[in-house]
Amino acid sequence: MVGTTGLDLIEVTLLSLYVSGMATILGSAIGIPLGALIGLKEFGGKGAVKTVTYTLYGFPPVLSGLFVYYLFSRAGPFGSLGVLFTPTAMIIAETFLVIPLVTGITITSVVEVDKNIKDTVRAMGASSRQSTLTIMREAWVGLVMACMIGFGRVIAEVGAAYLVGGNIDGKTKVLTTAIMLETRMGHFEWAMALGAVLLFVALAVFFFLRLLQEKELL
Amino acid sequence: MTASMELHGVAKRYKEVAAVRDVSLAVRKGEILGILGPSGAGKSTLLRIVGLLEPPDSGTVKLDDRAVDARSVEAPMLRRKMGIVLQKPVVLNRSVRNNLAYALRIRGWDEASIYMRVDEELKRLGLGDRSNKNARVLSGGEMQRLCFARSTIHDPDVLLLDEFAANLDPANVSLLEQMIRQFASRGSSKSIVLVTHNLFQAKRMCDRVALMWDGEIIEIAAKHKFFEDPGDERTAAFVRGELVY
Numbered sequence: 304m305v306g307t308t309g310l311d312l313i314e315v316t317l318l319s320l321y322v323s324g325m326a327t328i329l330g331s332a333i334g335i336p337l338g339a340l341i342g343l344k345e346f347g348g349k350g351a352v353k354t355v356t357y358t359l360y361g362f363p364p365v366l367s368g369l370f371v372y373y374l375f376s377r378a379g380p381f382g383s384l385g386v387l388f389t390p391t392a393m394i395i396a397e398t399f400l401v402i403p404l405v406t407g408i409t410i411t412s413v414v415e416v417d418k419n420i421k422d423t424v425r426a427m428g429a430s431s432r433q434s435t436l437t438i439m440r441e442a443w444v445g446l447v448m449a450c451m452i453g454f455g456r457v458i459a460e461v462g463a464a465y466l467v468g469g470n471i472d473g474k475t476k477v478l479t480t481a482i483m484l485e486t487r488m489g490h491f492e493w494a495m496a497l498g499a500v501l502l503f504v505a506l507a508v509f510f511f512l513r514l515l516q517e518k519e520l521l
Numbered sequence: 522m523t524a525s526m527e528l529h530g531v532a533k534r535y536k537e538v539a540a541v542r543d544v545s546l547a548v549r550k551g552e553i554l555g556i557l558g559p560s561g562a563g564k565s566t567l568l569r570i571v572g573l574l575e576p577p578d579s580g581t582v583k584l585d586d587r588a589v590d591a592r593s594v595e596a597p598m599l600r601r602k603m604g605i606v607l608q609k610p611v612v613l614n615r616s617v618r619n620n621l622a623y624a625l626r627i628r629g630w631d632e633a634s635i636y637m638r639v640d641e642e643l644k645r646l647g648l649g650d651r652s653n654k655n656a657r658v659l660s661g662g663e664m665q666r667l668c669f670a671r672s673t674i675h676d677p678d679v680l681l682l683d684e685f686a687a688n689l690d691p692a693n694v695s696l697l698e699q700m701i702r703q704f705a706s707r708g709s710s711k712s713i714v715l716v717t718h719n720l721f722q723a724k725r726m727c728d729r730v731a732l733m734w735d736g737e738i739i740e741i742a743a744k745h746k747f748f749e750d751p752g753d754e755r756t757a758a759f760v761r762g763e764l765v766y
C-alpha cells in the first residue's frame with residue numbers, strides 16, 4: 304500500500320515547508336525590489352505595468368504548472384536538466400505564482416507611504432537609492448504582508464505542485480498533494496490528519512510573520 | 522552684501538493654478554528673511570523651489586552664484602548642504618535617536634561621530650530620556666523640535682523653514698524661536714528663510730520681510746520699513762491686519 308505513515312508525515316510536512324518557503328523567499332526576493340521600483344520610479348507605461356501585475360494575481364496555478372512542466376519536459380528547452388518531478392521544479396512553478404502577488408502588494412505599500420515622508424527624505428539629500436530603501440522600510444508592514452500572502456498562496460496550492468512534482472513518495476509528496484491522494488484512496492483519517500497538519504503549519508507561519516510585522520524596527 | 526541664493530523670474534504652475542509667477546529674490550548671507558502671505562499665495566511652493574525639491578517651469582535658481590537644477594544629478598548633493606523643515610513635519614518610523622542619525626547618515630558621516638553628535642543634540646533638545654522611543658509617539662511640540670534638529674544637526678549654511686511653529690502652544694513656539702536664533706548665531710553667513718503667516722513672528726525673528734500675494738512678491742523690505750512704512754497698499758492693509766484670509 305502506498306498510503307502515508309507517521310514517518311512520512313514529518314518528511315511530507317518538511318518538504319511542504321521547504322517548497323513553499325523557498326518559493327516565498329525567491330518570489331519576494333524578486334517581487335519586493337521589483338514592486339518598489341515600479342511603485343517609486345517614474346517611467347513610461349507605468350500604468351500598464353501595474354495593470355499587468357495586478358491582473359496576474361488571477362493567474363491560474365495549474366497554468367504555471369503546465370508552463371514549468373513544458374519547460375522541463377523532454378520536449379522542452381530545459382528538458383536535459385532532469386528537473387521535472389523534483390522539488391526544484393515545484394519551487395520554480397510556485398515562485399511564478401508568488402511574484403505577481405508580492406510585486407503588486409509591494410507597489411501598493413510603497414505608493415501609500417506618506418508623501419511628506421518621501422519629500423522629507425528627499426529634502427535631506429537622499430540619493431534615489433537611499434530614499435527607495437528608506438521608503439521600503441517605512442512600508443515594512445506592507446512588505447511582510449506581501450510575503451504572508453505569497454506564502455499563503457503556495458502552501459495551499461495543489462495543481463502546480465501535483466503537475467510538476469508528481470506526488471512521488473519520499474521525493475515530491477507535499478501536504479496538499481498527499482491529502483488529495485489519501486482522500487482518493489479512501490483513507491479519510493490520514494487525509495484529515497494531514498489536513499490538520501497543513502492547517503497548523505500554515506497558521507504557525509502566519510503567526511510568526513505577524514510577529515515580524517509588529518516588530519518595531521528602532 | 523553677498524547672496525547665498527537667488528531666484529530670477531521663477532514661475533511654477535500646477536495645471537490651471539499659477540502657484541508662483543515671475544518671482545525674483547535674493548537671500549543674503551547672514552540674514553533671516555521672512556516670507557509672509559495669505560494661504561495659497563505660493564509660499565510653500567517658493568520654498569520648495571529654493572530647496573531644490575521642485576524645478577520651476579521657467580526662470581533660474583542660483584546657489585552661491587551658480588545656476589542649479591532640482592532635476593540634475595548633483596541636486597541631492599546640494600540639498601545635503603541645506604536644512605529644510607517642510608510645512609507638514611513628519612518623522613520616520615524609527616527611534617528618536619535614529620531619526621536624527623538618519624539625517625547624518627544620508628550625508629555620509631561615519632557611524633561613530635553620528636551617535637556622538639546625535640546624543641549631544643538630543644540632550645540639548647531635552648529629549649535625551651526618550652531617545653530610544655519610536656519618534657511617532659512624541660507630542661506635536663517634541664516632534665517639531667525633532668524635525669528642526671534633524672534639519673540643523675549637520676550645521677547647514679542655508680535653513681528653510683515652512684510654518685515651523687504652526688499649531689504649537691506659545692511655550693513651544695518660543696522654544697523653537699530660541700533654537701532658530703541659536704542656529705543663526707552659530708555663524709555669520711547663515712541664511713534663513715522663514716515662511717509664516719504670523720505677522721508677529723516675522724516681526725520678532727526677521728531682518729527682512731517679503732509679502733507674497735497670489736504667486737508674486739509684491740513687497741520686500743527691511744523689517745522696520747516693511748512694518749512701519751510699506752510701499753504697497755496691500756502690504757499696509759496686511760500689516761494692519763485688515764485683509765482677512
Ligand SMILES: Nc1ncnc2c1ncn2[C@@H]1O[C@H](COP(=O)(O)OP(=O)(O)OP(=O)(O)O)[C@@H](O)[C@H]1O
Pocket residue numbers: 535538539540558559560561562563564565566567608718
Ligand atoms: N502639488 C500641488 N499640486 C497642485 N496644486 C498645488 C500643489 N502645491 C500647491 N498647489 C497650489 O498652488 C497654490 C500655492 O500653494 P502653496 O502651498 O505654495 O501656498 P502657501 O502660500 O504655502 O499656502 P499656506 O499658507 O496655506 O501653506 C495653491 O493654490 C495650491 O492649491
Ligand SMILES: [Mg+2]
Pocket residue numbers: 564565566608683
Ligand atoms: Mg504653505
